Amino acid sequence: MKLGVMTVILGEMPLREALTYLKSIGVQQVEIGCGGTPGKAHADAVKFMEDPQLLQEFQETVEESGLSIAALACHGNPVHPNREIAEDYHRQFEAAVCLAEEIGVDTVIGFSGCPGDCEESRYPNWVVATWPEDFQKIKEWQWEEKLIPYWKNEVKFAEVHNVHKIALEMHPGFCVYNPETLLKLRNAVGPVIGANLDPSHLYWQGIDPVAAIRALKGAIYHFHAKDTAIDTYNCSVNGVLDTKLFSKKEERSWLFRTIGYGHSESVWRGIFSELKKCGYDGVISIEHEDDLMTVKEGLEKAVQNLKNTIIFE
Structure with missing residues (x-):
């Protein structure tokens, strides 16, 4: 495995400066945001596909x-x-696939997405209830009419452009949010679809990352290193479906934390051991969203903790 960082967290730095800093603290690989919600601070896939000079400058900076x-x-x-x-996200995603082909990268990360509940909807509708029966009808429509047809087309597009791994982050709020829904989509559209396994989004749902890794053996294409701390008292009162703003830190049932501040090093050793047993030997990419630490402090603590726990050889 290799130690990596999602460079979005250093978006205020020029790419060259960010990469120099990451190299100096022992990072081996990077995950570059090139559109969508990660932003375009270090790469803009749409612009790069339109301007070969920008693409060349980007490649030279990374190589150096x-x-x-x-x-x-x-x-x-x-x-x-x-x-x-939808069209804007779609355009940026396909540009990212084309950019990946140009620079020889085989993995593009994204979300599955979430439709509304009918053709006239204005907002996404994430179904998490079994009853009343209306919810089951919504979920069936979302998967059969929107999600599966869309990703069938995108899998074909990715294969044409030599991208063989679309790593969907299992994220609540979207149709793919746990191992079961990831495998459901993968079985429907093919093995180009795999998981970006981020334990932080699994922890607060009550999912054991080790169990998730076992369930997803052979379908894990990327790994985000981010922790979650559960506030036992708040969670006991209000449960895990906490929609309060992250700014209300003392009131929330859980918070994203840097590696080692939600779960111990021994827990993370177990996660990386299970990844190794399942054949994953890719990047462990730090994603920093810890509101209790500055970016640099949180990142450097994560790097140090991961150096102690990742299985590199």
Whole structure:
């Protein structure tokens, strides 16, 4: 495995400066945001596909850094019920696939997306209830009419452009949010679809990352290193479906934390051991979203903790 970082967290730095800094603290690979919600601070797939000079400058900067690119990130909701929003995310995602082909990267990361509940919807509708029966009808329509047809087409597009791994982040709020839904989509559209396994989104749902890794053996294409701390008291009162703003830190049932501040090093050793047993030997990419630490402090603590726990050889 290799130690990596999603460079979005250093978006205020020029790419060259960010890569030099990451190299200096022991990072081996990077995950570059090139559109969608990760933004375009270090790469804009749409512009790069239109301007070969910009692409060449980007490639030269990365090559000079001594780091390699593990994956491109272009998260979004390409099945959003607002067609303008959906089309924008779709355009950026396909540009990311084309960019990956140009620079020899085989993995593009994103979200599955979430449609509305009918053709006239204005907003996504994430179904998490079994009853009343209306919810089952919504879920069936979303999968059969929107999600599966969309990703069947995108899998074909990716294969034409030599991208064989679309790593969907299992994220609540979207149709693919746990191992079961990831495998459901993969079985429907083919093995180009795999998982970006981010334990932070699994922890607060009550999912054991080790169990998830076992369930997803052979379908894990990327790994985000991010932790979650559960507030036992708040969770006991209000449960895990906490929609309060992240700014209300003392009131929330859980918070994203840097590696080692939600779960111990021994827990992370177990996660990386299970990844190794399942044959995953890719990047462990730090994604920093810890509101209790500055970016640099959180990143450097994560790097140190991961150096102690990742199985490199």
